[in-house]
Amino acid sequence: MDERFRIRTDDLIAKISADIEAGRIPFCVVANAGTVNTGAIDPLTAIREVADRFQLWMHVDGSYGAFAVLARSARKLFAGMEQADSIALDPHKWLYLPVDVGCVIYRDPEIARAAFAHEAEYTRMFGEEEDEAFVCWDYGPELSRRFRALKVWMLLKGVGLDCLSEAIENNLACARYLESMVRASDDFEMVAPVELSIFCFRHVPAQLKNKSPEAIDAFNERLLVALQRDGSSYLSNAALAGRFALRGCVLNYRTTLGDMEILLEDLRRVARSIPISG
Numbered sequence: 001m002d003e004r005f006r007i008r009t010d011d012l013i014a015k016i017s018a019d020i021e022a023g024r025i026p027f028c029v030v031a032n033a034g035t036v037n038t039g040a041i042d043p044l045t046a047i048r049e050v051a052d053r054f055q056l057w058m059h060v061d062g063s064y065g066a067f068a069v070l071a072r073s074a075r076k077l078f079a080g081m082e083q084a085d086s087i088a089l090d091p092h093k094w095l096y097l098p099v100d101v102g103c104v105i106y107r108d109p110e111i112a113r114a115a116f117a118h119e120a121e122y123t124r125m126f127g128e129e130e131d132e133a134f135v136c137w138d139y140g141p142e143l144s145r146r147f148r149a150l151k152v153w154m155l156l157k158g159v160g161l162d163c164l165s166e167a168i169e170n171n172l173a174c175a176r177y178l179e180s181m182v183r184a185s186d187d188f189e190m191v192a193p194v195e196l197s198i199f200c201f202r203h204v205p206a207q208l209k210n211k212s213p214e215a216i217d218a219f220n221e222r223l224l225v226a227l228q229r230d231g232s233s234y235l236s237n238a239a240l241a242g243r244f245a246l247r248g249c250v251l252n253y254r255t256t257l258g259d260m261e262i263l264l265e266d267l268r269r270v271a272r273s274i275p276i277s278g
């Protein structure tokens with residue numbers, strides 16, 4: 001990865017070439033449109049070129065991040081995503097729907113059909129029209145399945161894309177605001193740049209400034225647990241380049257800029273009860 005936690009295509013090419021030389025047969029490259037830890041978006045157009053050069057399937061994991069393509073301020077980050085062979089999306093993440101409604105979309109569904117269709121007599125559908133003859137189980141591993149698509153359809157019909165795009169834009173604004181407050185402060189620091197609505201940072205109050213990296217990690221780990229127990233704000237964590245980071249992800253349409261201010265105040269308040277060691 002590069003310094004923004006994105007796939008380095010030169011290294012990707014080197015690794016694929018090494019596999020081929022070792023007699024292995026690479027078949028797929030998985031790019032990310034919003035990584036779990038930092039929300040990084042891989043260079044999708046360049047990865048498509050690598051995939052073409054080595055005749056690989058290109059999958060994009062857009063489970064968390066790809067919906068941000070609906071927000072004007074983030075759209076350009078996803079250039080090249082439309083060239084993927086398949087894209088994973090989780091409407092139960094950034095379309096605000098309840099778990100679970102993970103989905104995958106294919107550039108050429110016939111390839112998935114060739115892989116997954118059972119061709120058993122009891123799964124054969126008869127239909128005069130193309131949409132009548134379509135069945136989901138021909139395109140993935142599941143046979144019996146719940147009607148997950150209903151909630152996505154209801155959301156799109158009931159709320160509409162403009163509203164979703166505005167909500168996602170507001171989530172992005174929250175993460176960017178948090179980052180600007182952290183960078184302007186002298187007791188917090190970013191551990192990764194904000195790409196979408198995820199922010200990774202840590203608290204370094206004055207008494208901790210000249211302590212070892214291990215002591216800063218240990219303090220923030222204790223701070224995370226204390227914050228969760230405190231009950232006002234909720235964060236998770238990430239390990240980035242071997243260091244411990246507090247990690248937040250704004251994925252609720254009711255989160256406001258004010259909540260970002262409350263978060264930093266909660267952290268400062270809770271931190272005062274944690275002894276500093278090391």
Ligand SMILES: Cc1ncc(COP(=O)(O)O)c(C=O)c1O
Pocket residue numbers: 034035036061062063064065090102
């Ligand atoms: C980028 C990314 N991919 C995949 C997953 C896994 O998604 P799920 O738990 O819906 O299978 C997550 C999150 O949990 C994610 O953020």
